[in-house]
Amino acid sequence: MSDNDKPKLGMRAPLGVRRTVETGKVKQSFSHGRSNTVIVETKKARTFRKPGDPAPAHEPEVEAATPAVVAAPEPAPIAQPAPVRPPVQQRPMTPLERREQQERLLREADEARMNSLEEARRREERNARDASEEERRRADESRRAADDEAQRLVAEQAAVVAEPEAQAAEPAAAPVPTTVAAAPEAVPTEEAPRPAGSVVPPPRRFTPVVAPKRPEPPVRPARGRVGDDRRQSGKLTVTRALDEGDGGARARSLAALKRSREKDKRAHQSGPSAKQVRDVQVPEAITVAELANRMAERTSDLVKALFKMGTPVTSNQTIDQDTAELLVSEFGHNIRRVSESDIDIQTETDVDETETLKSRPPVVTIMGHVDHGKTSLLDALRGTDIASGEAGGITQHIGAYQVTQKDGSKITFLDTPGHEAFSEMRARGADVTDIVVIVVAGDDGIRPQTIEAINHTKAAGKPMIVAINKMDKPGSNAQRVREALLQYDVQVESMGGDTQEVQVSATAKTGLDELIEKIQIQAELMELTANPDREAEGVVIEAQLDKGRGPVATIIVRRGTLKTGDIFVVGAESGKVRALLDDKGKPIKSAGPSLPVEILGMSGVPQAADQLTVVENEARAREVAAYRASVIQQRRTTQAPASLESMFSSLRAKQAQQYPVVVKADAQGSVEAIVSSLNKISTDDIQVRILHSGVGGITESDVTLAAASRAPIIGFNVRANAKAREIATRDGVALKYYDVIYDLLDEIRAAMAGQLGPEYFETVVGRAEVREVFSAGKHGKAAGLLVTEGYIKKDLRARLTREDVIIYNGKIASLRRFKDDVAEVRAGLECGITIEGSTDVKPGDFLETFEVEERARTL
Template identity: 60%
Template sequence: MSDKEKKESKPARKPLGLKRSVEAGEVKQTFSHGRTNKVVVEVKRRKLVGKPGAQEAAKKIDPVAPPEQKAPEKPAPAPAPKPKPKAADTLTRQERQEKLLREAEEARLTALEETRRREMQKKKESTAEEKRRVEENKKASAEEKKATEEAVKQAKDEAAQKAAEEQKAAADASAAATSDKAPAPRKFTPVERPPRAEPKKPAPKPSRSRNERRQSGKLTVTKALSQGDGGARARSLAALKRAREKEKRAQMAGQPREAKPKQSREVIVPEAITVQELAKRMGEKGADLVKALFNMDMMVTVNQTIDADTAELLVEEFGHKINRVSDDDIEIDVETDVDPEDTLKPRPPVVTIMGHVDHGKTSLLDALRGTDVVTGEAGGITQHIGAYQVKRKDGNVITFLDTPGHEAFTEMRLRGANVTDIVILVVAADDGLMPQTIEAINHTKAADVPMIVAINKIDKDGANPQKIRERLLEHEVIVEAMSGEVQDVEVSALKGTNLDELVEKIMLQAELLELKANPDRNADATVIEAKLDKGRGPVATVLVNRGTLKRGDVFVVGGESGKVRALIDDKGKQVKEAGPSVPVEVLGLSGVPSSGEKLTVVENEQRAREVAEYRKQKALEQRTATAPASLENLFSGISDKAIEYPVLIKGDVQGSVEAIAGSLNKISNDDIKVRVLHSGVGGITESDVTLAKASNAPIIGFNVRANAKAREIAQREGVRFKYFDVIYDLIEDIKGEMAGELGPERIETVVGRAEVKEVFPAGKKDKAAGLLVLDGVIKTGHHARLTREDVIVSKTVIASLRRFKDNVDEVRSGLECGVVLEDTNDIKAGDTLEVFDVELKERVL
């Protein structure tokens, strides 16, 4: 093979040109991706061109050419020169190997093409076979359906023919019986239903036979038998149920709109109501009400409150009837709700122990209960109202309330007196009457409850019970030993002396009072104490006044509402209900109520939310009413020179928080006033720290602590925590801080006065004044005021003092001198110079 033929036999891609694409003795191969190859064919080996598959491959090379045309449609090229006869002989071994490789590649490609063609043919045959099978199945199904229909029709025809024959036989028998004139018995001839119903039933369609079976309506015995004869599958119970529900829905949908009018409700609307609550009462969606308000140009949300006039517009727009109620209808009036006499039953007495601090009130209660409560109180003084029940051996039950004796707990003592039946006034025999003792006597008289005087500590040296009785006369308390009506008992809580006599007098007084209440009604109770428990949430200690408080009751207390989740008695056990005069802890409140609030059980949660929302609104209006109403009052408050001492108060119970706030307000004066930024029940939180930081105020924690997050923020922001568990220490500490806030007291003492006679220049800037001392003495370094026509011109200090040409320390009355004042040159003849001395004294509130 020549060099030119070797170069042309290579499969490398050639550049485009105008040469002939196919030459004589060459075969062009076309591959994927536009690749082509030219193969040289020798004249001596023509048999290679006609090898199996070569012609088909040549045809596939140019798909545009017709099948019978072997050469391309292009004009035949000029005949190539004949190869030399020695070409085959002159091929080298390498050329022969290359030629064999090309032939093998051609054969492989041809085989692959043949395989692909056979696979395509098989795929087409399988698709055709599947279509043929589907058509045969359809044809068989149609034939089977047609045969079934013919069988059913034939069976119906036979049944109709049989019925006609029976009817004819019956008619013949009747005629024969009539001809014999014999009374024949009346015979019921059944009429076959299917033939009569056949014209009404539409002819079954082949494509909807299954749907027809589903929608055929109620299944009867005749239909079931006919379906069984026809070989159709019986309907299940679920299919029947679905069909009946579908018929019912279709029947309801087919009714006219007037047949089902919109339900109109009578909506009770108070003076103020939230959009969500109004939607619930109307039975509408809250979003629909908000949309209607938007159309009225009112941009509100479902949680906002609207007035009664706006609510009336909404109710009428939605087609309901409105029933407006006044404030008196919303509020629960407990006073007018009086129980009939025949429903009242005896109840245990409620006894409150009152007196001065450290006179033995809690110790006396411990002796009656057989427990020890004093050890649990910080500092040995009671700082909460404790409620306990004591059951005696004879079966009598007494409810005791232990009140604090410190002066800060006045409100708590007042609440104790208001909910009690009998007051035990504890007076120490060795101490006598003290301020809190007198205050307890006044509370008892104001509450108009009977009193029993317990003269305690009679076992101590120096005890003088008779002196106590005489001192009580000063406050119009006359005991039985002094010919009065007030019972008195000499007791010793430490030794247990005369405790039984004290209990007997309590029961005697209770019998005289004839204490009764109705237990078979919704409960009314009074909140004795309230707190925020970390694990249980808001907890209120209540004393049931009447009725029975049960688990699951819905109630409202002050501005809070809730549902009783649990009731816990004074021994820490859960109970299902609590009757009159029983103290219990109530769990399930929406928030911490105020001490002294009334707890009332209502019929449902809607009513409870309504009353609570109304009370919150009233409280807000009351707070707003106490704000400055005029600009004069507002500016007078701003111009007040008193320094404010802001604090945050957090305590364990509501009563302690109230007592601390009241005590701090009492120690305020004209120079400095305590401003309580926030007070609440529970631990110190992050929001408390943030508020204290904004006002630079300390946080007072009484029997509570700050959580970890609050401590972290306080350390970063520099907020102070002040923890206390005894109210004495708290008040003394705050007093000291308030005095330090004011600083030491400045006391000024005038030591001399002088008149300016003449003014001289002194140096480049300063001026010197020639003075005549009118009174007292003038000293160097003393403070001075320069006045002109009784108006202070400047406050200064005497820098230097001269008499003639000599510097002196002081000049006395009647003498003349020259003086240079610091930081002032506004000096004129005729001015008056007042010299005074300043003394700083530690301030005490």
């Protein structure tokens, strides 16, 4: 069949089933008068039916072909083409019609665009609404699924728990039927009669358990109880929810558990918590941050409160005690005012009980004039030779030693220097000692330092024993010493007094036993006791900076027991006992009362005579040390003249020349002695200014400090390191090393005199009275004089006075007697002179001539 014979779409005869495609035409209109016709096909669902079934009511009957013979379809008739209409002749449009048509088309386009935009907006809103509904639906489904799953798990858990109970309740002999047929007999139930021919459903394998009633939520345990880990548990899971409660039979859903937990959390947050009232210690000055820390409040709250009071401050600024009290009261706390002095340790009020006191060895100080044999006497007592190690044969430091006697008793000796520069050290020795032994040489007698030692001993209220030494030396006279002591109010026992005296010889070692015996007798009379079972307290005898060990101090324990590891504060320094060394250099674990030891572990070198106190912790030690350092700094910077006289002396001191020096020594006592001696040699014309003084070797910083003021560096028993020597050579800083204090003072005195320069002394050699004044041409004026005293020479310096007021000071240019030039005119003669650069000469003036002599200055 050709293409022309094919029937058109929709013209084919139906076969056995109903046609599912229907056709139609739709006309489309476009802008500018355009249009189009579109053929639309409508498809319907194909329905299959069995033969003999009635057709649905809404479906028309279709004639079915006979099952025997199927008639062949007849060929469709050929469609005749439609007659072609002649085109309609359109008249041309006028300009007005064309403009109206354009406006109409534009209006229609705008309306179409607006309609399309509105349709797009509606479509977006519809899609968003559908999406939100879809999300809500999914969330509901997820929540329902979670609830169903929780209910199922709870039911299964309950069934598992109930099954062992049911088995335990049944008799042990009755077997449990397991067949399907026996199940209805085991559980008899009344059933409705079933219709005939119905299929019997299989029996259930287990008895359904009714879900238990939802239990009431248990009382929430108090915070902090054992097992209450809600705050630390994190995410709440089904297993954790089932484990909570009694026996795990809790049937609450996850959502209910979350709601309950949020409710409890809100209840705890909403309830007002009880404010904790604190006792706040407020010193005289405190920072805002520190006050907030003591009050357990936020710093920002304190800053806001101060701002409302009209005091805008920051957290690091310091406020006074009154302002701090207002803040503490504002926040509802209790204030406890303390002064800065309360921070320091008060040892005066700490008194030991009588029953805790035990006997202790005496502390004996050896005093006397230089070179009277103090150290030699101590060497004889100790059986050692210490004097040979001292530079120049004199003692530069305080030495502390403990000597054990034959009977087991112990005596602690302090050896103090005898030179006048160490008077302060001797004064400290008298303060810490129990008994003073004053050594007097039998051949030399009472000397200035001996008198000073006697005065220190009396001021300290200590008993003294006079040891007359060098009795083996020819010329020694003990009786003369006893008589010389009387003028200083010291009366020995042999002359009816109460002061013990003994004749000894350190070199011959005679009289030593008698001296020890007298010391023991005096100690027994004093009944020296201390409490060893308490925190230790002691006094610094000497301190120095050791290169390998750091700061080292010699301590005498007054009471208590000092142990390794104790935390202490000494003066303005703090530390922890790292090691204890006895007088022989051996390490020990503890030191009792009256025992001299060296301690290591301090933060810095303390001052001699500083008090050492053991405290409870490092924070307390640092607090006390910081307070003492601030007091020392304040005293140094705010010291004012005590009187009008001291004020004028300070003004004179500012006018005097300054001699700056840097002092470094091996021990703190030596530093103090050198500084004191240098201050004593200062005069009204020149004064020593100590730029820096310290213990230890000379370092680069010392040289840099000295170079800024062109000052020499004094090293006493110390040396400069290589770097310091290099810088000193480069900057021209003088390094002066000494090991004997005599040489040090002599050279510094000479250097100070050299800085002042030579002295000039004026000597008046003649006086004359001006009788007449003459004109001398180019020389100005000539004066006729009558020499009244001495003589007048040419080229001498002259001074012209009028009514005791100096009006000229210069030289005599020429000297004549009559018309001749002469070199000298003596008293009683007349002469004429001319004076350089002066014409103000009148009769009645006086002329005075003088000579100036230059001499080397000495201090």
